[in-house]
Amino acid sequence: AKQRYQAARRLPLPPGPPVRWLLGNTMPKSYAPFQFARWTEQYGPVFSLKQGHRIFVVIGRHQAAVDIMEKEGANVADRPRSIAVQETLSGGFRMSLKDNNERLRRMRRVLHANLQPKVAETYEPMQTRHAKNLVLDVLNDPKNHQRHAMRYSASVIMSFTYGKITPTSYTDPEVVSINRFSARFGQTIKPGAYLVNAYPILRFVPGYLSELKAWHKEELAFYDGQLDAVRRKMREGTASPSFARFILEHQTQYQLEDKGLGYLAGEIFAAGSDTTASAITIMMMAAATHTDAQARVQEELDNVVGRTRLPTFDDQEMLPQVTAFILESLRWRPVTLGGFPHRAIKDIVWNNYLIPAGATVIGNHWAIANDPEVFPEPQTFNPQRWIDDAGRVRGDLRFFTYGFGRRVCPGQHLANRSVFVNTALLLWAFRLSENPAAKIDTLAFSDIFTVHAAPFEICFAKRIDENVIRELCAPGK
Numbered sequence: 044a045k046q047r048y049q050a051a052r053r054l055p056l057p058p059g060p061p062v063r064w065l066l067g068n069t070m071p072k073s074y075a076p077f078q079f080a081r082w083t084e085q086y087g088p089v090f091s092l093k094q095g096h097r098i099f100v101v102i103g104r105h106q107a108a109v110d111i112m113e114k115e116g117a118n119v120a121d122r123p124r125s126i127a128v129q130e131t132l133s134g135g136f137r138m139s140l141k142d143n144n145e146r147l148r149r150m151r152r153v154l155h156a157n158l159q160p161k162v163a164e165t166y167e168p169m170q171t172r173h174a175k176n177l178v179l180d181v182l183n184d185p186k187n188h189q190r191h192a193m194r195y196s197a198s199v200i201m202s203f204t205y206g207k208i209t210p211t212s213y214t215d216p217e218v219v220s221i222n223r224f225s226a227r228f229g230q231t232i233k234p235g236a237y238l239v240n241a242y243p244i245l246r247f248v249p250g251y252l253s254e255l256k257a258w259h260k261e262e263l264a265f266y267d268g269q270l271d272a273v274r275r276k277m278r279e280g281t282a283s284p285s286f287a288r289f290i291l292e293h294q295t296q297y298q299l300e301d302k303g304l305g306y307l308a309g310e311i312f313a314a315g316s317d318t319t320a321s322a323i324t325i326m327m328m329a330a331a332t333h334t335d336a337q338a339r340v341q342e343e344l345d346n347v348v349g350r351t352r353l354p355t356f357d358d359q360e361m362l363p364q365v366t367a368f369i370l371e372s373l374r375w376r377p378v379t380l381g382g383f384p385h386r387a388i389k390d391i392v393w394n395n396y397l398i399p400a401g402a403t404v405i406g407n408h409w410a411i412a413n414d415p416e417v418f419p420e421p422q423t424f425n426p427q428r429w430i431d432d433a434g435r436v437r438g439d440l441r442f443f444t445y446g447f448g449r450r451v452c453p454g455q456h457l458a459n460r461s462v463f464v465n466t467a468l469l470l471w472a473f474r475l476s477e478n479p480a481a482k483i484d485t486l487a488f489s490d491i492f493t494v495h496a497a498p499f500e501i502c503f504a505k506r507i508d509e510n511v512i513r514e515l516c517a518p519g520k
């Protein structure tokens with residue numbers, strides 16, 4: 044074993060852009076996933092960068108992602124050390140940035156207990172209710188479709204996490220607070236946002252981290268307060284079922300520590316709300332800019348569902364075109380453009396290159412989505428690439444919308460259901476198109492961790508009589 048180890052250590056790092064002595068590579072100042080994709084074209088499926096003492100390995104092709112992120116999954120399940128976003132802004136609590144140790148596995152287990160497919164099914168009525176609400180919102184106020192998608196997602200997450208029954212509004216004070224925390228998180232986690240990660244000595248510079256520390260205090264107090272409110276309701280016997288109630292009731296069983304319990308619940312909103320809203324918005328953008336592909340979905344909806352009732356979760360198996368449209372939307376414009384960084388805990392040899400223990404390993408969703416070997420003509424939006432000869436959704440093709448290996452998104456079954464029901468309902472009710480006078484720039488995204496499309500206009504033409512839509516989507520129906 045020792046010999047093999049020494050042999051591996053002699054292998055070169057994957058190729059990459061030239062490194063400047065002492066300074067290392069220049070990190071892209073903005074839109075790193077796009078620059079990383081260009082470097083994939085130039086240097087190959089796996090390339091490397093250096094900054095300070097850190098090595099970054101970026102994967103930009105599908106097969107390499109399977110080889111490294113999945114087959115070597117156990118060896119890349121840690122997260123890079125991050126002084127700014129984890130140790131300071133999150134006080135070490137943020138689960139998504141923890142190393143893959145026993146404590147993390149307990150947290151993933153408790154999430155899984157509440158989000159695995161069988162349990163996710165039980166949220167379908169709640170998701171349907173909020174999705175109908177979104178249809179009515181679009182009917183009443185089409186201009187603000189992006190805000191409506193955010194409101195849908197916030198409502199579903201607040202219901203899942205804290206058992207909130209009434210629809211949530213994005214102006215609710217608690218949602219305003221959580222969104223402020225998410226924005227700070229998105230800013231702080233950007234590669235290169237804080238030099239302290241590459242040069243840890245900076246943490247001793249007086250004042251350097253004080254803003255992040257203050258933000259952490261505020262966030263922690265807020266999340267603990269939310270959990271306390273659930274605790275209070277439990278004592279009064281008025282707490283509806285929720286993730287927060289579950290972790291309070293099962294704290295001992297899952298050996299969850301008091302410290303960070305509020306954070307675990309609070310983190311769900313940050314992880315699940317913006318991402319889901321973004322996925323729904325991307326689907327609408329795809330429909331408005333690809334009306335032929337959209338028409339194919341609507342033809343299927345007409346055949347399978349008809350126009351006198353709403354599509355439901357029970358229809359999904361009979362609606363492969365809806366599923367293919369969703370899969371293609373999330374490949375075409377991935378929600379997490381650059382992927383969440385992992386860290387190698389062991390030396391990994393890939394194609395005679397060394398990915399050394401300690402390296403930050405990034406699966407660049409944007410580059411992998413554009414891998415021409417797996418997705419021919421990757422720039423073309425073509426849902427039919429997901430359909431086999433028998434007209435079914437292909438089982439042999441996949442994209443990594445929800446990330447990789449042991450750290451794959453635990454919320455994916457809830458999220459998939461959200462995207463499905465909103466796609467089915469919205470495309471059933473409306474024909475979406477661009478305003479010829481205000482064409483959509485489909486690459487105009489904010490440069491933060493979870494992409495947000497810049498505001499854009501959609502024309503919603505009713506496919507179904509308005510009274511029928513209102514009647515079928517009315518609350519309580």
Ligand code: HEM
Nearest residue numbers: 139314315318319322378379383445446447450452454458
């Ligand atoms: C369309 C919506 C969503 C997308 C695209 C998405 C995507 C992702 C991605 C790419 C990761 C990182 C995986 C990796 O490290 O390789 C992740 C992690 C995570 N997601 Fe999601 N997600 C979505 C919705 C949700 C929802 C609804 C929840 C919760 C209810 C959730 C909870 C989490 C958590 C807790 C993690 C951290 C897991 C860990 O580090 O072990 N996500 N998600």
